[in-house]
Amino acid sequence: MTAKLLIGPCPNYVRLESGRACPHFRRRILTDLGRIPDLQLAQPPFDFTLGANIYLPESANGIGKRTMSSDVALSSRVRYMRNLAGQRFPTVADSTESIEVMNRVINAVKLVEPNIVINRSVTAREREKLLAQRLISPNFQWSLPGRAVLYTKDRTVSILVNEEDHIRVQAVNAADSIQRAESTAKGFLERLEERLTFAKSTQQGYLASSVYNCGEGRRYSTMMHLVGLGHDESRGQVFDALLEKKITVRGLFGEGSRPIGAFAQVSTTLASLGEFMGAIDYLTDRERETRASLEVPKLRRKAKEALEYVRASPRISLPNAFRILGWLRWAAATRLEGFPSDLTRIDTALNSLDLLMHENEEYADGKRADTLRDLLSL
Template sequence: MTLEEIVKYPLEWTKGKGERSDVAISSRIRLARNIAAYRFPVRCDAGELKEIADAISKVLTASPMLKRSKYVAIDDLSPLARQVLVEDHLISPEFAKGGAGRMVALDERGLVSIMVNEEEHLRIQVIMGGLNLQEVWRIAQAIDEELEALGYAFDERLGFLTSCPTNVGTGMRASVMVHIPALEQMRSCGSLIRECNRLGLTVRGTYGEGTEAEGALYQISNQVTLGLSEEELIEKVSSVVAQVADQEEAARQELLRRQGIKLEDEMWRSWGALRYARLVSSREALKHLSLVKMGSDLGITPHLDVEEWNSLILNIQPAHVEAFAGRALSPEERDVARGNFLRGRLKMINEE
């Protein structure tokens, strides 16, 4: 795949068609799987990793569900193309570093991505918009069953065997990206994180473990994979996210009641910054887009539908800005290009 093809690649999650999409941005199921006949990737040399990739490729290309997918060796992609895939949430930052035998399969809808030879032999990922974990699990499970022909490493007592002990068991991470600006402003995120930890869940930043939450975007996911079934884990995450969505909606009304014109002014200032600024960093853009989205949901600033907002938060990311420019940019050039992009898009929204 070329950089141009990757930038234009459709992403199902950006459509925001699932439930509670005003707060739940996307739902993801990720399955960690290893092949019993091979050592874990961390113990393999380059020859073994390539052999594993070849074995997996044969099964993937024969899969009815994945027959129209693109199969890409990470080392064949430019650093910029890899970073675009990271920002699309299709591959992990670690996987983007490349290496022998690392490839990714991408289905034609931008719904499924399968990383080969990351931390495990296989990382099967399905991602959709809104709070939609049940449907995401249905698709992930069907793909998983097709790939069982590889001969998974499985123990009757422990479940699926993985190189990372925290993935042993179901090997599943069920996560939902949430946008919670009101809870963040009311400084309720600390108590939210503690409550999630108490329930066996974890709250991470925008791009997962080790990353910060920007633009009030957080990931809520299961912390353990052993001792509960996939269905029980999905139900727990879904239930908590539904409660978080309720709390966020209540917090927005409470903020509006407490702050009134001050909150409206803050939202309109963010709209003005995005609509007229000439230099905009990605962090600043996410901060303002977060407030503008809350303003839109409250009927204060111009209407911004979920799909448009998802597209905006994606396309202002550094690699996307450079990809649209078609060349490497300095930080200041990126900020200029981002400002030009945002002014054009918000002008169109304002005129509709």
């Protein structure tokens, strides 16, 4: 599948002094660029659709701190879900009960962390900011009663209230620091459990609105850039091996989505922390081995075309932005001459791509193109 790209009637590529392009420039350069965005991932499981949820941390433990695995892994996240005993799940609770649950959770969280930041309702712009900071999910329904998001001032911990479950506690950290994220999230949750009674059974463990989430009620996730495996026909065998360990590779939207720009979410609700860390090490090693075997001249050409596309295009769609940054991130990790070399800058660009969700498509695409050029200093 290639992206739908507008091609104007002018056959020539015309650059303006401002660095922007004539709206009819596209025929020559986009003939090849139509093949670039898919990153050679035209077959499942890497045939991506739209959107992203990268979970790049912004605290001192996050963006700006490069780690030993940051060429492949972007960030790690630990999320716990819990529900209050004696209360219906958010999906079936009425307004009165949802508000009661919200107030109980907020009061308990304030006892654990007196300086917690509380958001019960937000404007569209504020919602975009929370999305960019990875403090809420794209599907969080603010318009429904009893919804809230709470987070610590350093944003190391965030709590969603009445999403799919009553409570979702999340901690995000640098790529190779999932142990720290686990310690942070679990410690916060344990202090919260001293003040709230969670729904639990001896047979099923912690109860969830989805039966598949019952038990530990915990998910480990690492966001990875698998551009090498995206070109490797043996990737299916690699992912099957992970699946045997109860670890899945999914798109950035999670379940049901497929990777875009070779950015993927590797996660588990069943494997232990040690098993998950071992799987991430295995996947990182395979990715690096595959990258080393790729034809560098061919990839350099495609990365160059992607860079020119960013420089010239007046509008960039969300999926194309991720695909392009997928190439540029590979070039930066490989330290190719003539390309942005700062992984932090590229990851910051990734972190801003899903903004403007409430703007009309043409405006959002234009603003996204300008933002990418500014962030990448193009």
